[in-house]
Amino acid sequence: MLRKLGDYLILMWQAFSKPDKALVFRKRLLHEFFNLGFTSIGIVLILSVFVGAVATILVAYNTDNPLLPEKLIGFSARQMIVLEFSPTMISLILAGKLGSQIASELGTMRVTQQIDALKVMGINPANYLILPKIISCLFFIPVLIVFSIVIGILGGWLACVFTGVITPTNYVVGLRSWFEPFSLTFAMIKTVVFAFLITSISSYIGYNVKGGSVEVGKASTQSVVVSSIAIIIFDLILTQMLLT
Amino acid sequence: MIKIEHISKSFGERLVLDDITATFERGKTNLIIGQSGSGKTVLTKICIGLFEPDSGIVTFDDRPFSNTKEKHKIDIRKEMGVLFQGGALFDSMNVEENVMFPLNMFTDMSYEEKLERVNFCLNRVNLSGINNLATSELSGGMMKRVAIARAISNSPKYLFCDEPNSGLDPVTSELIDDLISEITEEYDMTTIINTHDINSVLKIGQTINFLHKGKLWWQGDNKSVLNADNKELNDFLFSTELTKRIKI
Numbered sequence: 001m002l003r004k005l006g007d008y009l010i011l012m013w014q015a016f017s018k019p020d021k022a023l024v025f026r027k028r029l030l031h032e033f034f035n036l037g038f039t040s041i042g043i044v045l046i047l048s049v050f051v052g053a054v055a056t057i058l059v060a061y062n063t064d065n066p067l068l069p070e071k072l073i074g075f076s077a078r079q080m081i082v083l084e085f086s087p088t089m090i091s092l093i094l095a096g097k098l099g100s101q102i103a104s105e106l107g108t109m110r111v112t113q114q115i116d117a118l119k120v121m122g123i124n125p126a127n128y129l130i131l132p133k134i135i136s137c138l139f140f141i142p143v144l145i146v147f148s149i150v151i152g153i154l155g156g157w158l159a160c161v162f163t164g165v166i167t168p169t170n171y172v173v174g175l176r177s178w179f180e181p182f183s184l185t186f187a188m189i190k191t192v193v194f195a196f197l198i199t200s201i202s203s204y205i206g207y208n209v210k211g212g213s214v215e216v217g218k219a220s221t222q223s224v225v226v227s228s229i230a231i232i233i234f235d236l237i238l239t240q241m242l243l244t
Numbered sequence: 245m246i247k248i249e250h251i252s253k254s255f256g257e258r259l260v261l262d263d264i265t266a267t268f269e270r271g272k273t274n275l276i277i278g279q280s281g282s283g284k285t286v287l288t289k290i291c292i293g294l295f296e297p298d299s300g301i302v303t304f305d306d307r308p309f310s311n312t313k314e315k316h317k318i319d320i321r322k323e324m325g326v327l328f329q330g331g332a333l334f335d336s337m338n339v340e341e342n343v344m345f346p347l348n349m350f351t352d353m354s355y356e357e358k359l360e361r362v363n364f365c366l367n368r369v370n371l372s373g374i375n376n377l378a379t380s381e382l383s384g385g386m387m388k389r390v391a392i393a394r395a396i397s398n399s400p401k402y403l404f405c406d407e408p409n410s411g412l413d414p415v416t417s418e419l420i421d422d423l424i425s426e427i428t429e430e431y432d433m434t435t436i437i438n439t440h441d442i443n444s445v446l447k448i449g450q451t452i453n454f455l456h457k458g459k460l461w462w463q464g465d466n467k468s469v470l471n472a473d474n475k476e477l478n479d480f481l482f483s484t485e486l487t488k489r490i491k492i
Binding site: 020021023024108109112113114116117119120121122123 | 292293294317318319321322324326328329330332333334335345346348349350404
C-alpha cells in the first residue's frame, strides 16, 4: 500500500514537470477538453435534472407538516443540490465515465507499447499523457458541476410544476432564502479535489497496467472503484474540515 | 557504435542475462538471435533504456547510457529510432501524424517542411499517399513500414528493431529486411535487430550474436553462421524442416 502510494506520488511528480513542447501540450490540452469534458455534458444534464426533481419531491414528502413553511422545501432542495448532490454524486458518476475511459486508454497504450515508444523517443510519457488530462478535468469538471447545480435546481422547479408538491412560487422563494455564498465555494473546493482524484488515480492505475486486454479491463474497473472510495473519503474529510 | 560490456540481468531468482559483452557496429545490421526466452528482448530493452542492467554498461559512441539519470539519457534517446514488435503506432493519430510526431516534438520545422519529410519517409517505405489512413486501417506489413517511417523521420543514428518480421508472410518479411538493410547503409546508422527469423539471419546478418540461456554463445556473420561448429547454434538454425533439408 505504501509502495503504491509512493509510486503514485512519483508519477504525479513526473506528470507535473515542464512540458517538452508548449505547442504540442496546448494541442493535447484542447483535445482532452473535448475528449473528457464536452463528451460528459449530456450525462450530467440528464442526471442533474432528475436528481433535482427527486430531491425536491423527497424533501416535500419528509416535511409534509402544516407547521413548516413551504419555502423550506425550496431551501432544503437547494442546499442538498449545492452541498452534496451535484459535487459528490455527479463526481461519482464522472469517476465511472472518465475514470474508466482514462484507465482503459492508458492501459491499452501501455500493453501495446505506445508508452514505451514515447519513452524511448525521449519524451516524458507521464507529462505528455497525464498532465493534459488532469488540467482539463480540473477546469472542466467544476464547470460541469456549476452546470449541474443550475440544471438540478431547474429540475426541482419542474417537479413543482408537474407534480404540484408545492407551488413554483414558494419553491423559488425557498431557493432565495438564507443563501450563503460559502456553500458554492465549498462545492467548488470539493469538486476540484474530486476532479484531481478521479484523473490522477485513474491515470496511475491505467499507466501501470501489466499484461494484456484482460488486465486493461480489470484496471478500468479498479480505477472506478478506487476513485469512488477516494471521493467519499475526501467528501467526509472536507465536509468536516470546512463546514464545522 | 554501441557497446555493451558485462551486462547481467536477473528477475527475482532467475538470471536472464549473464555477462554479455558485444559491439554493434555503425553502418551495419547487427543481429541478436536466439530461441524464445533466450534473453534477446531483455537485452534489447536494456539497450534502449526500458530496463536497467544489474551490472555492466551500455555506451553509445563512448557516451554512457545505462544506469545514468533520465535527463542524461534524453540526448541519446533523441538519436534513437525504435521499431517495436507490434509497431506501437499511436492509435489516436493517423499515419501522417504518427510519422510527423518526432518532428513535432524535437524540431522547429514549419508544417510544410515536416509534411515534406513525412512524405519522403513514407515514400522511402513504399507507402506514398496513405497519409490520412487511420492505424486501424493498416495491414500488419503496412504497420511495420509506417513504424519504420516514424523511426527514421528524425534521422536517427541508432535503429532498434524488435522482431520486425513476426507475424508477417515471407514476401513482406523479405521486404522489411531489405528496407532495414537499405536504410542502415543509406543513413549510416547503427542498427540492432532482435530476431529469430532464419531468413533474416542469412540475408542481413552482417554481425550476428547468438544468445542461449542468457549467455552470448556465438558471434559471427551470415557467411560463417551456416558452418559454425556450435551445437546449440546449429540446433537453433536447423530446427525447421526447410533448414534441415538445406543442411542435407
